Amino acid sequence: MSWAKRILRVNLSEGTCQEEPLNMDWANQYLGQRGLATKYLASEIDPKVDPLSPDNKLIIATGPLTGTAASTGGRWSVITKGALTGAIACSNSGGFFGAELKFAGWDMVIFEGKAPNPVYLLIQDDVAKLVDASDYWGRTVWETEKGLKAEYQDPQMRVASIGQSGENGVKFACVVNDLHRAAGRSGVGTVMGSKNLKAVAVRGTKGVKVDNPEAFLAAAADGKAVLAENAVTGEGLPALGTQVLMNVINETGALPTHNHKDVQFDGASDISGEAMTVPRRSDGKPNLTRNGACFGCTIGCGRISTIDPEHYTVKDREQYQKASGGLEYEAAWALGAATGVSDLDALTFANFICNEQGFDPISFGTTVGAAMELFEMGVLTTKETDGIDLTWGNAEALTTLAELTGRGEGFGAEIGLGSKLLTEKYGHPDLSMSVKGQEFPAYDSRGIQGMGLTYATSNRGACHLRSYTVASEILGIPEKTDPLSSDGKAGLVIAFQDATGAVDSAGICVFTTFAWSMDNIAPQIDAACEGDWTVERLLEVGERIWNLERKFNIDAGFTGKDDTLPKRLLKEAAKTGPAEGKVNELGKMLPEYYSLRGWTDDGVPTNETLDRLVL
Amino acid sequence: MLITIKLFASLDKYLPDGAVKNQVPMTVEEGVTVLDVIKSLKLPQEHCHLVLIDGVYVAPTERETRIMAEGEALAIWPPVAGG
Numbered sequence: 255m256s257w258a259k260r261i262l263r264v265n266l267s268e269g270t271c272q273e274e275p276l277n278m279d280w281a282n283q284y285l286g287q288r289g290l291a292t293k294y295l296a297s298e299i300d301p302k303v304d305p306l307s308p309d310n311k312l313i314i315a316t317g318p319l320t321g322t323a324a325s326t327g328g329r330w331s332v333i334t335k336g337a338l339t340g341a342i343a344c345s346n347s348g349g350f351f352g353a354e355l356k357f358a359g360w361d362m363v364i365f366e367g368k369a370p371n372p373v374y375l376l377i378q379d380d381v382a383k384l385v386d387a388s389d390y391w392g393r394t395v396w397e398t399e400k401g402l403k404a405e406y407q408d409p410q411m412r413v414a415s416i417g418q419s420g421e422n423g424v425k426f427a428c429v430v431n432d433l434h435r436a437a438g439r440s441g442v443g444t445v446m447g448s449k450n451l452k453a454v455a456v457r458g459t460k461g462v463k464v465d466n467p468e469a470f471l472a473a474a475a476d477g478k479a480v481l482a483e484n485a486v487t488g489e490g491l492p493a494l495g496t497q498v499l500m501n502v503i504n505e506t507g508a509l510p511t512h513n514h515k516d517v518q519f520d521g522a523s524d525i526s527g528e529a530m531t532v533p534r535r536s537d538g539k540p541n542l543t544r545n546g547a548c549f550g551c552t553i554g555c556g557r558i559s560t561i562d563p564e565h566y567t568v569k570d571r572e573q574y575q576k577a578s579g580g581l582e583y584e585a586a587w588a589l590g591a592a593t594g595v596s597d598l599d600a601l602t603f604a605n606f607i608c609n610e611q612g613f614d615p616i617s618f619g620t621t622v623g624a625a626m627e628l629f630e631m632g633v634l635t636t637k638e639t640d641g642i643d644l645t646w647g648n649a650e651a652l653t654t655l656a657e658l659t660g661r662g663e664g665f666g667a668e669i670g671l672g673s674k675l676l677t678e679k680y681g682h683p684d685l686s687m688s689v690k691g692q693e694f695p696a697y698d699s700r701g702i703q704g705m706g707l708t709y710a711t712s713n714r715g716a717c718h719l720r721s722y723t724v725a726s727e728i729l730g731i732p733e734k735t736d737p738l739s740s741d742g743k744a745g746l747v748i749a750f751q752d753a754t755g756a757v758d759s760a761g762i763c764v765f766t767t768f769a770w771s772m773d774n775i776a777p778q779i780d781a782a783c784e785g786d787w788t789v790e791r792l793l794e795v796g797e798r799i800w801n802l803e804r805k806f807n808i809d810a811g812f813t814g815k816d817d818t819l820p821k822r823l824l825k826e827a828a829k830t831g832p833a834e835g836k837v838n839e840l841g842k843m844l845p846e847y848y849s850l851r852g853w854t855d856d857g858v859p860t861n862e863t864l865d866r867l868v869l
Numbered sequence: 870m871l872i873t874i875k876l877f878a879s880l881d882k883y884l885p886d887g888a889v890k891n892q893v894p895m896t897v898e899e900g901v902t903v904l905d906v907i908k909s910l911k912l913p914q915e916h917c918h919l920v921l922i923d924g925v926y927v928a929p930t931e932r933e934t935r936i937m938a939e940g941e942a943l944a945i946w947p948p949v950a951g952g
C-alpha cells in the first residue's frame with residue numbers, strides 16, 4: 255500500500271477518462287512520481303515527438319509518501335517532453351494539490367491527445383470528467399482557481415492550472431497550484447496549454463493507506479524530530495527561507511550577474527532575505543509578511559510577502575497589494591541580479607505576475623538579462639522592444655515585460671521564446687545562459703565547480719535541483735568540499751543525482767535532505783510501502799531513473815555534445831571574488847563522470863550498465 | 870587596523886552599532902585571529918557555521934590560527950541552506 259494503485263488515463267482527443275491499475279512491477283523498480291511517471295512516458299511516446307504535438311503526453315504524478323503523515327509529504331510532479339528543451343521534463347511542486355489527488359484515490363493522471371476545445375479535468379474521488387473550460391480560457395491562474403472554487407462552492411477543492419502564458423505558447427510556462435506553488439521549469443505548462451487543458455480541479459476524501467501504520471508513524475515522527483532539531487530545517491529555513499542565500503552566494507563570488515558577465519552584484523543586499531525583513535517607510539511593515547508551509551511540511555520555508563502599497567507597480571491595483579507567495583531565492587536572483595534590478599518591490603511584483611500568469615521566473619529573468627545584454631551591444635534597440643529601455647537595472651522595464659510576457663503581447667512575446675531562441679534570432683546564441691535550452695539557476699559554476707557538471711549533465715537542462723552540490727561546496731552539508739576545485743566533483747555530483755532521483759520519486763521535498771540522510775528516508779518508505787525498501791535499493795532506484803532519463807534524451811536526439819556549458823563559463827574568467835581568474839573546469843570533470851556512470855566516452859550508457867539496472 | 874564585519878540571518882543581532890545592510894567597519898589589533906573577533910562580538914561559537922574571509926571559507930579548525938589582515942571582510946552565518 256501507500257500507492258493508491260490506480261491511474262486515471264484521460265484521452266483529450268476523445269474526451270474519455272478511464273481507470274487502469276498501476277503497474278506494480280514498475281512501481282517496485284521506479285518507486286513513484288518522477289521515476290515511475292518517466293517510465294510510463296518513455297514507454298508510451300516516441301522520444302522524437304514534437305513536444306507540442308498531440309502525440310506528446312503529460313503526466314501528473316504523486317509519490318507513495320504523498321498525502322501521508324511524512325513531513326513534506328505533499329509533493330507531486332508534472333512529467334512530459336519539455337516545450338523549452340525537447341528533453342525529458344519533470345517539474346516538482348508542493349502546495350496541497352498533490353495530497354488531494356492522492357486522497358481522491360489516484361497515483362497519477364496520464365493526459366494524451368489534444369482536446370478540440372478548452373477543457374478542464376474535474377476529479378471528485380472516483381468520478382472524473384472533462385468539462386468545457388471556455389469560461390476560464392484567457393483567464394489567469396488566480397482567476398481560474400478562484401472561479402472554480404466558487405463555481406463548485408468548495409473552498410477545499412485544489413486546483414492546478416495554466417495562465418495566459420501557457421495558452422499563448424510562452425516556452426517556459428508553468429503549471430501553478432494553490433495560487434503560488436508551481437511545477438515551474440522546462441515548459442510543462444506550455445505542453446498543457448498545447449493540449450487545450452486549462453486546469454485540473456480535484457477533491458478527495460478517501461485518505462491514504464500505508465502498509466504498516468504503527469511502524470510508519472514511528473518512522474515519520476523520528477523524521478520530524480530530526481528536522482526540528484536540525485539548525486537548518488528547524489531554524490534557518492523557517493526564518494529567512496531560501497532567500498538567506500542571496501548574501502551567501504554573493505560573498506562567495508558565485509552570484510551570476512548581468513547575464514553572467516559578473517559574479518557579484520552590488521545590489522545583492524537590497525534584494526536579500528535580510529532586506530525582506532526591514533520595515534519600510536510607507537506603512538512600517540516589511541516585505542516579508544510570514545513564512546508558509548506546504549501540505550504536511552514541518553519546515554515551512556515558503557515566503558509570503560506584500561508589496562509597498564505606495565510602490566509604482568501596485569498603486570491603484572488592489573489585487574497586487576495583498577500578501578502572496580515569494581520571493582524565493584531563485585526568483586529574486588533571476589529577476590534581480592541577472593538583470594541588475596535591485597528594487598525589492600519591483601522583483602516581488604514581477605514574481606507575483608509570474609505566479610498569476612503561470613511562467614517560470616528563472617527562465618523569464620534570465621531571458622530578460624540576455625535581452626539587456628543585446629540592448630547594451632546595440633543589437634536590440636527601442637525599435638525592437640516597442641520603446642522599452644532595456645538598460646541594466648531598469649525596474650520598470652522588468653515589470654512591464656513581466657506583464658507583457660504573461661499576456662504574450664509586444665516584446666513580451668519575444669521574451670516568451672526563452673533565451674536560446676531569442677539570442678539565436680538576433681544572431682548571438684552564445685549569450686543564452688542555458689544548457690539544453692533551459693536557463694541557469696542562481697549559482698555561477700566558475701565559483702562552484704561542481705555545479706558546472708551538475709548543469710551540463712542535468713537531464714532536463716540547466717537545473718540546480720538535480721544535484722545540489724552547493725550544499726557541500728558552499729554550505730558544508732553533509733561535508734564541506736572546496737567550491738573552487740573540480741577534484742572529486744564527478745563522484746559528488748553522481749551521489750547527489752542518484753539520491754535526488756529517489757527523493758523526487760517518493761512524494762517528499764528535497765529540502766528535507768539538508769537534515770535527513772537516506773537513513774532517515776528509507777524507514778519511512780519501507781513502513782509505508784509493500785516490500786523491503788533499503789537505502790541501497792533507493793539509491794539503485796535513483797541511478798535507474800537517471801539512466802532512464804538519459805536514454806530518453808539520447809533517443810530524442812541529444813548526444814554527449816549537449817553536455818556542455820555556454821562559452822562564457824568555459825572561456826571568460828570570473829572578474830571578482832574568490833573565483834577571480836577561474837573558468838569552469840567541465841572538460842576535466844566530464845570524462846570522469848562518464849566513466850563512473852558506466853557510460854561510453856561519448857556519454858552513452860553501455861549495455862552492461864543498462865543490463866545492471868534492468869533497463 | 871580596519872576590517873569589515875558582516876553578520877547575517879539570526880546573527881545580525883550581534884552586529885555592533887552603526888551597521889548598515891548587515892555590515893560594519895571595525896578597528897582591531899594587529900594579529901587578531903578569527904576566533905578573537907568571534908569572541909569579541911560575543912557570538913555563540915556553535916552558531917558560527919559558515920565563516921568566510923573575503924568569500925573564502927575558514928574551517929572551524931583554522932579559526933584559532935587564521936590572523937585577520939588589514940581591509941579583510943569577515944562574514945559569518947548560522948547554519949543556513951536554500952535552493
